[in-house]
Amino acid sequence: MWPGPGSGPVSRGLFVLGMHRSGTSATARALNLLGLPLSRPPDLVTTRAGNLRGYWEPQSLIAFNEKLLNANQSAWWCPPPRAELLRNLEAAPPQALAEASSAFQSVHYSAQWAWKDPRLCLLLPFWQKALNIPVIAFLVLRHPAEVASSLRARNRLNHVWGLALWECYTRQALINLRGRPVFVHRYEDLVDDPEDWCKQARAFMRRHGFTDVPGGEEEVASFLEARLRHHRDASLAPPLLGEQQLALFQHCQQLVGAHESFQPQLDDYDSPAAQAELAAQRRRWDRLHNNSKNRERKSNSMNTDIPPGWEKWLARNAMLRLDENEIVRIMASHGFGEELVRRELAELRSDPRYHAGAETAQILQKIESVLDIRHSLLGLLPSTGQVERRREVRRGEFLARYYARNTPVVLLDVADTWPARSSWTLDYFEQQLGDEMVEIMANRDTDLNYERHGEKHRMQVKFREYISYLRENPTGNDRYLVANNGVLDLPGAKRLRDDFESPAEYMDQAASTGRIFLWLGPGGTVTPLHHDVMNILLVQVSGRKQIQLIDPLRLRYVYNDYGVYSSVDAANPDYSRYPLFAQADPITVVLEPGEALFIPVGWWHYVKSLDLSTSLSFTNFVFPNEYYWRHPEPPSS
Numbered sequence: 001m002w003p004g005p006g007s008g009p010v011s012r013g014l015f016v017l018g019m020h021r022s023g024t025s026a027t028a029r030a031l032n033l034l035g036l037p038l039s040r041p042p043d044l045v046t047t048r049a050g051n052l053r054g055y056w057e058p059q060s061l062i063a064f065n066e067k068l069l070n071a072n073q074s075a076w077w078c079p080p081p082r083a084e085l086l087r088n089l090e091a092a093p094p095q096a097l098a099e100a101s102s103a104f105q106s107v108h109y110s111a112q113w114a115w116k117d118p119r120l121c122l123l124l125p126f127w128q129k130a131l132n133i134p135v136i137a138f139l140v141l142r143h144p145a146e147v148a149s150s151l152r153a154r155n156r157l158n159h160v161w162g163l164a165l166w167e168c169y170t171r172q173a174l175i176n177l178r179g180r181p182v183f184v185h186r187y188e189d190l191v192d193d194p195e196d197w198c199k200q201a202r203a204f205m206r207r208h209g210f211t212d213v214p215g216g217e218e219e220v221a222s223f224l225e226a227r228l229r230h231h232r233d234a235s236l237a238p239p240l241l242g243e244q245q246l247a248l249f250q251h252c253q254q255l256v257g258a259h260e261s262f263q264p265q266l267d268d269y270d271s272p273a274a275q276a277e278l279a280a281q282r283r284r285w286d287r288l289h290n291n292s293k294n295r296e297r298k299s300n301s302m303n304t305d306i307p308p309g310w311e312k313w314l315a316r317n318a319m320l321r322l323d324e325n326e327i328v329r330i331m332a333s334h335g336f337g338e339e340l341v342r343r344e345l346a347e348l349r350s351d352p353r354y355h356a357g358a359e360t361a362q363i364l365q366k367i368e369s370v371l372d373i374r375h376s377l378l379g380l381l382p383s384t385g386q387v388e389r390r391r392e393v394r395r396g397e398f399l400a401r402y403y404a405r406n407t408p409v410v411l412l413d414v415a416d417t418w419p420a421r422s423s424w425t426l427d428y429f430e431q432q433l434g435d436e437m438v439e440i441m442a443n444r445d446t447d448l449n450y451e452r453h454g455e456k457h458r459m460q461v462k463f464r465e466y467i468s469y470l471r472e473n474p475t476g477n478d479r480y481l482v483a484n485n486g487v488l489d490l491p492g493a494k495r496l497r498d499d500f501e502s503p504a505e506y507m508d509q510a511a512s513t514g515r516i517f518l519w520l521g522p523g524g525t526v527t528p529l530h531h532d533v534m535n536i537l538l539v540q541v542s543g544r545k546q547i548q549l550i551d552p553l554r555l556r557y558v559y560n561d562y563g564v565y566s567s568v569d570a571a572n573p574d575y576s577r578y579p580l581f582a583q584a585d586p587i588t589v590v591l592e593p594g595e596a597l598f599i600p601v602g603w604w605h606y607v608k609s610l611d612l613s614t615s616l617s618f619t620n621f622v623f624p625n626e627y628y629w630r631h632p633e634p635p636s637s
């Protein structure tokens with residue numbers, strides 16, 4: 001059970017500082033594995049199954065910090081000049097400090113903690129005042145060119161901008177940490193030699209009164225290994241550093257190591273180029289911010305105006321070239337006058353932003369036509385709409401017929417010799433792992449979107465308690481041990497790994513850490529319609545599962561509203577809201593014990609257990625299995 005908000009002291013903590021994209025997340029997670037809690041788990045930002053990347057930072061405090069920057073007419077991507085920020089933070093009223101302290105205590109509940117947010121480079125003086133505790137810190141450094149390339153790939157910031165941010169965050173971190181105990185390391189120190197890093201980090205932590213937990217080195221190494229695999233950025237030409245940036249970077253290199261009283265030697269001011277770039281970005285922030293304020297004013301003052309939801313509907317359909325009369329007719333049926341709608345359309349079409357949107361929509365529609373044509377051509381084959389069920393598929397054939405062709409198949413013989421097939425009973429799990437703490441997803445019955453809100457549903461239990469729950473509840477959807485709980489990566493779960501093996505024809509047996517996942521739950525568990533970001537082999541060890549599969553060529557029929565999720569309940573589609581889903585053409589497969597379903601990357605699937613069930617999913621194929629995805633997400637403000 002997690003203690004309630006604000007129940008613990010905030011007396012001892014490690015602040016993890018460093019520029020965005022520098023490895024602060026990996027550092028926070030590593031400290032966490034050495035024994036420092038990061039925050040209440042529901043508040044922690046991490047990501048989905050099979051993707052071990054996470055940000056390992058409490059969401060509510062990120063929001064708090066971003067609001068602090070916004071109050072200074074800035075944001076993480078356009079930080080304010082240091083002197084101005086300090087002046088404003090210094091003048092923060094007691095109420096703001098009390099609010100900060102209470103926000104902090106509601107997520108950092110334990111007597112010791114680590115807190116990572118790159119914004120701390122800028123905001124540390126404020127937090128020190130609000131929390132009134134000694135600052136002890138880890139500072140992570142990464143080469144500015146790598147940071148800038150990463151920001152470009154991930155946030156589409158150009159190199160000049162990325163370097164200016166690196167310079168500003170790094171400089172402010174160094175200055176704000178002056179005189180404090182600081183452990184400075186490079187991202188690559190952690191990645192290249194996690195064991196040595198852990199040794200040094202432990203020594204530093206102990207010297208400063210933190211209690212670490214034994215072990216953890218192996219987990220740190222395997223976390224980093226998995227992270228690295230997922231973390232390669234597209235290689236781009238490295239940006240050129242300015243003279244002052246180079247000097248700052250070189251000085252940073254000299255600072256690597258543990259300091260009892262950190263004494264960096266540097267100018268207080270960023271290079272003129274960085275200052276100019278960030279000033280330009282702040283003007284952009286201001287324009288964006290004030291424009292939206294003006295819009296708010298405009299829509300408040302004119303009650304004959306079209307509300308934002310309808311404005312968006314109208315703009316989208318105009319860009320998708322829905323006939324103007326049809327737009328007028330639909331809006332009229334919702335009470336909008338014809339003249340108003342036609343005026344709004346004319347105004348919209350005179351805006352260059354409309355033309356940019358319309359061009360994008362045309363390309364999108366063209367891509368959709370290509371997908372539809374491919375799907376209808378495949379429909380000419382009698383085998384389309386069925387999933388083959390095969391034995392003895394050799395590696396070459398698997399590649400040529402299924403993997404490279406993005407075609408699902410049921411493999412009937414991959415688990416024939418696994419001891420797990422007979423030994424994995426609830427009694428056996430209890431005997432082998434009963435005393436281990438495991439994570440499960442819980443309270444799913446209280447939340448229609450339990451899969452999307454996975455973070456909120458994580459719960460730690462003794463494995464024995466979960467087994468008792470399964471005995472008492474052989475059916476239901478409230479609790480489920482899923483891939484995302486990472487149980488097989490617990491040191492105690494090693495014993496289970498001797499009970500099965502990665503199918504050698506398709507899998508790289510040496511690369512299994514962090515890439516094989518256990519699913520254990522009652523009959524009736526449902527994993528709602530989604531797709532994975534890589535290829536998966538789902539092997540049924542015991543019990544049956546029913547799976548609905550939808551070809552990625554049917555993308556526009558599944559209403560992919562966010563990330564990898566569909567908004568349709570595939571078991572009970574509401575066709576009045578989601579009429580296109582009627583053309584999604586799902587294929588149903590029932591997986592019996594011992595059978596394996598190859599779910600190719602991007603294929604949508606809805607999974608329901610028909611019995612109390614144990615499955616394993618494998619992602620460690622011998623073939624490349626990493627893809628670059630862009631998903632729908634809410635527009636950033």
Ligand SMILES: O=C(O)CCC(=O)C(=O)O
Nearest residue numbers: 519527532536538607617
């Ligand atoms: O077995 C389940 O409940 C879901 C499996 C799944 O969706 C997956 O492996 O991606």
